[in-house]
Amino acid sequence: MQTASAGLAAILRLVLEIDAIGKSFPAVRALDGVSLRVAAGEVHGVIGENGAGKSTLMKILAGIERPDEGRLVLDGRPYAPRSAREATDAGVAMIHQELNLAPALSVAENIVLGREPRRWGFVRRGPMRAEARRRLAEVGAEVDADAIVGDLPVAGQQLVEIAKALSQESKVLILDEPTAVLSERETRKLFDLVRRLKEAGTAILYISHLLPEVRGLCDRISVLRDGRLVAETTPAESDTDRLASLMVGRELADVYPPRGSRPNAAPRLRVESISVPGHVEGASFEIAPGEILGLAGLVGSGRTELAEAVAGLRPSRGGGILLDGAAVRFRSPRQALDRGVAYVSEDRKGRGVFTELACIENLTLPNLAAYGRVVPDRRRERSATAEWIRTLDIRCPAPAAPMRTLSGGNQQKFAVASRLDVKPTVLLLDEPTRGVDVGAKRELYHLISTLAADGLACLVISSELPELIGLCHRIAVMRQGRLVGEVDPAAESPDETERSIMRLAAGVSEHAA
Amino acid sequence: MSDAAAGSVAGSVVTRSPLARSLDLLQQYGVLVAFVGLFAFNAIWQGDAFLKPENLRNLLNQNAAVGIVAVGMTLVIVAGGIDLSVGAVMALAAAVGMLAMNGLAGMVDAEGAGQFVPLLAGFASAIGVGLACGALNGGLVTLGRIPAFIATLAGLIGFRSITLALAEGGEIRADQAITAVQAIGRDGLAIPGVVNAYDKPVVFYWTILLFLVVVVLGQLTLSRTRLGRHLVAVGSNELAARYSGVPVARVKLWSYTIVGFCAALGGIASTVRMNSVSSSQLGLYAELDAIAAVVIGGTSMTGGRGRVWGTLLGVLILVMITNMLSLWQVEVYWQGFVKGVIIVLAVLIQRGRAS
Numbered sequence: 001m002q003t004a005s006a007g008l009a010a011i012l013r014l015v016l017e018i019d020a021i022g023k024s025f026p027a028v029r030a031l032d033g034v035s036l037r038v039a040a041g042e043v044h045g046v047i048g049e050n051g052a053g054k055s056t057l058m059k060i061l062a063g064i065e066r067p068d069e070g071r072l073v074l075d076g077r078p079y080a081p082r083s084a085r086e087a088t089d090a091g092v093a094m095i096h097q098e099l100n101l102a103p104a105l106s107v108a109e110n111i112v113l114g115r116e117p118r119r120w121g122f123v124r125r126g127p128m129r130a131e132a133r134r135r136l137a138e139v140g141a142e143v144d145a146d147a148i149v150g151d152l153p154v155a156g157q158q159l160v161e162i163a164k165a166l167s168q169e170s171k172v173l174i175l176d177e178p179t180a181v182l183s184e185r186e187t188r189k190l191f192d193l194v195r196r197l198k199e200a201g202t203a204i205l206y207i208s209h210l211l212p213e214v215r216g217l218c219d220r221i222s223v224l225r226d227g228r229l230v231a232e233t234t235p236a237e238s239d240t241d242r243l244a245s246l247m248v249g250r251e252l253a254d255v256y257p258p259r260g261s262r263p264n265a266a267p268r269l270r271v272e273s274i275s276v277p278g279h280v281e282g283a284s285f286e287i288a289p290g291e292i293l294g295l296a297g298l299v300g301s302g303r304t305e306l307a308e309a310v311a312g313l314r315p316s317r318g319g320g321i322l323l324d325g326a327a328v329r330f331r332s333p334r335q336a337l338d339r340g341v342a343y344v345s346e347d348r349k350g351r352g353v354f355t356e357l358a359c360i361e362n363l364t365l366p367n368l369a370a371y372g373r374v375v376p377d378r379r380r381e382r383s384a385t386a387e388w389i390r391t392l393d394i395r396c397p398a399p400a401a402p403m404r405t406l407s408g409g410n411q412q413k414f415a416v417a418s419r420l421d422v423k424p425t426v427l428l429l430d431e432p433t434r435g436v437d438v439g440a441k442r443e444l445y446h447l448i449s450t451l452a453a454d455g456l457a458c459l460v461i462s463s464e465l466p467e468l469i470g471l472c473h474r475i476a477v478m479r480q481g482r483l484v485g486e487v488d489p490a491a492e493s494p495d496e497t498e499r500s501i502m503r504l505a506a507g508v509s510e511h512a513a
Numbered sequence: 514m515s516d517a518a519a520g521s522v523a524g525s526v527v528t529r530s531p532l533a534r535s536l537d538l539l540q541q542y543g544v545l546v547a548f549v550g551l552f553a554f555n556a557i558w559q560g561d562a563f564l565k566p567e568n569l570r571n572l573l574n575q576n577a578a579v580g581i582v583a584v585g586m587t588l589v590i591v592a593g594g595i596d597l598s599v600g601a602v603m604a605l606a607a608a609v610g611m612l613a614m615n616g617l618a619g620m621v622d623a624e625g626a627g628q629f630v631p632l633l634a635g636f637a638s639a640i641g642v643g644l645a646c647g648a649l650n651g652g653l654v655t656l657g658r659i660p661a662f663i664a665t666l667a668g669l670i671g672f673r674s675i676t677l678a679l680a681e682g683g684e685i686r687a688d689q690a691i692t693a694v695q696a697i698g699r700d701g702l703a704i705p706g707v708v709n710a711y712d713k714p715v716v717f718y719w720t721i722l723l724f725l726v727v728v729v730l731g732q733l734t735l736s737r738t739r740l741g742r743h744l745v746a747v748g749s750n751e752l753a754a755r756y757s758g759v760p761v762a763r764v765k766l767w768s769y770t771i772v773g774f775c776a777a778l779g780g781i782a783s784t785v786r787m788n789s790v791s792s793s794q795l796g797l798y799a800e801l802d803a804i805a806a807v808v809i810g811g812t813s814m815t816g817g818r819g820r821v822w823g824t825l826l827g828v829l830i831l832v833m834i835t836n837m838l839s840l841w842q843v844e845v846y847w848q849g850f851v852k853g854v855i856i857v858l859a860v861l862i863q864r865g866r867a868s
Binding site: 313332333334336337338343345347350351352353354355356357361365366368369372373374375376418422 | 737738739740742743745746749750752753754755756757758759760817818
């Protein structure tokens with residue numbers, strides 16, 4: 001009786017209140033008035049598509065980003081962390097998707113990092129090791145406390161990260177896609193641990209793409225979409241299909257060009273069972289001239305790596321790549337470009353354009369030899385740039401202006417134009433509309449459609465399913481390095497297609513039922 | 514109200530206040546302003562003593578070797594690298610060149626005829642050493658993936674050590690039979706109408722002309738050629754360069770080979786001026802003077818932005834400051850301090866442009 005009422009009190013005790021939080025980035029409204037309440041001893045799932053705002057919300061909780069609006073309350077007191085350190089000190093621990101350990105330090109040193117037991121300024125190694133071993137045992141990790149973190153496999157590092165969070169004895173624990181790198185056995189251990197922490201009264205925020213996992217573990221589930229909280233539900237109320245619909249639930253506006261019929265020419269590009277160690281396992285696909293093939297999958301599923309391997313940016317193994325029937329294997333992006341295979345990176349500022357260089361220099365770089373092997377002809381460079389600015393309707397102050405003065409959409413157009421200047425026959429576009437406003441997105445869709453109509457074989461990688469459905473002839477889905485299926489967007493309604501893709505990408509069919 | 518607001522928004526983007534624009538210009542052309550200012554100051558304050566053709570010539574001559582190296586250094590830094598070994602490469606190239614020349618001194622007859630072959634062999638072997646050292650640095654940086662700072666620091670120590678060993682710590686003088694080295698060092702181009710107080714023509718030494726030719730070629734390479742564009746691209750964003758199909762490793766290798774070549778030319782310029790190679794002194798701290806000139810000239814140390822003409826002005830500014838300090842009889846110990854202050858000021862003034 002007594003324990004039951006204590007348990008009830010624990011459930012009712014709110015630990016974390018998130019109240020109307022808003023956050024904007026240039027061109028993107030990442031969070032718009034999101035409110036959540038998490039009680040002690042609750043496991044609260046947070047789901048949503050890539051870009052729905054989950055990561056931003058968690059970064060705000062962990063002190064990495066600061067909100068523009070709204071407020072946070074932790075244990076009844078206002079909570080406004082200005083750094084990760086302040087968040088940790090206040091009792092909020094986060095286990096990042098990207099691991100956040102010091103790879104050169106030992107496991108024990110990492111676990112107590114910043115809170116080392118000390119005497120006279122010196123670290124006491126005995127107590128440090130003891131603490132680390134205790135926490136590792138709690139996690140059920142068979143990891144040597146003296147091992148160097150960088151030498152551990154990723155799953156081991158993940159467990160160390162969890163042990164570290166435990167050692168901070170946090171009130172709120174944020175787990176961001178914790179099982180992505182864990183084996184099934186390790187995942188079960190992690191779930192046991194989460195349940196034990198829950199019993200002990202920790203409030204847990206659990207973020208995952210794997211819907212069956214979320215349903216199995218969480219007491220309540222909040223769904224984010226386009227920066228807004230669209231639903232708060234429970235596993236009893238919502239099955240995985242309903243959760244997927246809630247995540248997607250968007251109308252497809254007429255921003256997409258009419259889809260031409262799928263060309264039935266011989267494939268221009270044919271990829272046969274190639275692998276990229278650690279990322280892609282035996283992937284095969286083909287694209288015909290004039291065809292737009294979509295590639296869907298969660299972040300980290302190997303989409304980018306697959307495209308980069310085709311474009312000569314990564315070494316690949318096994319199988320082969322056929323271009324118009326002839327076997328090729330590019331050892332450098334230069335070779336790929338010379339044979340007409342161009343790749344536009346998802347990382348526009350880091351890999352796509354040179355923000356500090358002039359538009360004209362950005363445009364001609366991939367094809368510079370065509371303007372002169374030793375001394376490029378400036379006049380021809382200028383006229384080519386002017387031509388592309390006209391063709392793609394790029395808005396830029398002047399061809400000599402630095403790229404950083406352009407908006408994201410116009411930078412992206414330059415990134416595409418610079419590759420088109422090579423006159424490719426295969427164009428691989430990785431998240432071509434990321435961070436681009438709606439108007440520019442529409443223009444990019446029409447551009448891609450026109451290019452395909454002119455006979456280019458296009459691959460479009462995207463996390464935004466509506467754009468793949470609106471744009472592509474076929475959509476291939478990747479999960480954990482494998483191409484797990486293909487969806488025909490013309491065969492079903494957009495909503496049906498989107499759910500089919502989500503199921504394939506999240507592995508629902510495997511885990512559920 | 515809303516019109517006024519819109520106007521001010523557009524105004525802040527399109528047109529800028531005259532003060533802001535002049536600040537911009539100062540950041541861009543500050544090095545030119547500093548050079549003209551220093552030159553004018555010296556011309557007024559020292560008068561003829563400074564403006565005398567011999568004086569200007571001697572100032573240039575003393576710094577031609579470092580200037581040549583600074584041009585190569587500009588290209589390396591634009592590509593995002595650094596070469597600390599240039600001073601040691603100057604010495605090694607000069608020492609090997611001198612040894613090769615002296616080894617062939619037997620070909621010279623009593624009248625001094627037949628010096629051409631030993632001279633050519635000396636210059637060629639010096640340049641060969643410079644290219645080889647540069648390629649080695651480039652190989653360590655690209656294939657070996659050693660940070661440029663470390664790889665070339667090892668070169669600085671290692672190449673100097675080889676030079677010291679070759680000369681047993683001392684000096685290598687040109688063989689007595691080879692008089693042409695000194696002759697070249699004292700020969701040059703007489704500019705018509707430029708005469709000294711005794712109406713004798715003032716000869717602008719070949720080394721000065723070599724320096725100026727290297728400056729022009731360096732600037733053209735950087736701003737006009739495909740290689741130059743690739744250097745800028747690699748220095749601006751190495752990843753984006755790779756994704757654009759730029760052969761990043763080859764471009765870097767070229768940059769180090771070019772600076773090695775420049776170091777050899779600098780070593781030769783120094784040799785013909787002194788008629789000997791001091792294994793411990795030739796090129797000592799040349800890397801620091803060269804980097805200082807590059808920085809003062811407005812080239813970004815993080816790469817992606819640079820100009821050879823700026824480096825030329827940087828060399829000349831350093832020359833004039835050293836000259837002024839010695840005329841003011843400031844102890845030589847303090848010269849380094851003043852140079853340090855100048856370098857920091859140059860970077861502070863030019864930094865505003867990037868942000």
